[in-house]
Amino acid sequence: AQSVAQPEDQVNVAEGNPLTVKCTYSVSGNPYLFWYVQYPNRGLQFLLKYITGDNLVKGSYGFEAEFNKSQTSFHLKKPSALVSDSALYFCAVRDISTSGTYKYIFGTGTRLKVLA
Amino acid sequence: GAGVSQSPRYKVAKRGQDVALRCDPISGHVSLFWYQQALGQGPEFLTYFQNEAQLDKSGLPSDRFFAERPEGSVSTLKIQRTQQEDSAVYLCASSLGGFNNEQFFGPGTRLTVL
Numbered sequence: 001a002q003s004v005a006q007p008e009d010q011v012n013v014a015e016g017n018p019l020t021v022k023c024t025y026s027v028s029g030n031p032y033l034f035w036y037v038q039y040p041n042r043g044l045q046f047l048l049k050y051i052t053g054d055n056l057v058k059g060s061y062g063f064e065a066e067f068n069k070s071q072t073s074f075h076l077k078k079p080s081a082l083v084s085d086s087a088l089y090f091c092a093v094r095d096i097s098t099s100g101t102y103k104y105i106f107g108t109g110t111r112l113k114v115l116a
Numbered sequence: 117g118a119g120v121s122q123s124p125r126y127k128v129a130k131r132g133q134d135v136a137l138r139c140d141p142i143s144g145h146v147s148l149f150w151y152q153q154a155l156g157q158g159p160e161f162l163t164y165f166q167n168e169a170q171l172d173k174s175g176l177p178s179d180r181f182f183a184e185r186p187e188g189s190v191s192t193l194k195i196q197r198t199q200q201e202d203s204a205v206y207l208c209a210s211s212l213g214g215f216n217n218e219q220f221f222g223p224g225t226r227l228t229v230l
Contacts (some may be wrong), residue, residue, distance in 0.1 A: 028221050034218065042223055043119075043120065043222050043223045044221040046207075046220070075200075088157050097174070101164055101171040102164075103149065103161040103172065104149075104151075105161070107158050108156075108157055109159050
């Protein structure tokens with residue numbers, strides 16, 4: 001079965017510094033990976049996805065993620081953090097059942113706190 | 117806006133009551149998903165519709181949970197005889213369909229069972 005792991009419950013970073021939120025995956029076949037962000041009392045918002053192609057994927061709000069096949073990782077990054085980036089971040093992998101239907105498998109989430 | 121909407125946003129139920137949670141997906145979105153998000157956890161898949169067909173209900177935790185999407189648009193998640201362990205945020209998501217398209221999530225319904 002497909003799975004993702006987010007090893008850090010919380011990440012603290014100073015405003016203006018680069019940030020990294022970690023995600024590792026375990027899949028059979030080619031991984032289809034996603035990052036979502038969740039702000040308080042709001043639904044999850046799509047940030048970016050990796051399907052195929054370039055290992056560096058650029059997404060919304062200046063975020064990017066690097067797909068690393070040898071390390072089975074898909075870390076989320078941003079060169080310069082903003083206080084407004086403080087939120088809960090979820091990594092997800094697409095899973096396809098034997099019947100051909102698909103769903104997302106989410107990690108447990110990482111809370112990012114950007115300090116002014 | 118034209119996003120996914122869910123109602124009610126908050127629901128308090130006494131143990132044993134039945135509840136119905138509604139999801140209005142983005143117009144034209146073929147795929148619709150329901151997830152359950154417990155406090156401090158990531159969303160967990162419950163069920164998936166393609167148009168009106170429920171193609172996967174493997175995530176429904178018990179036969180007290182039932183979902184429908186009779187006309188391929190609005191969906192309702194029903195929980196019968198609610199239990200305290202059903203307390204969670206229930207998220208609905210829709211997508212254009214196809215395996216590569218991202219899902220658009222609603223704000224969720226927070227269910228509290230007393």
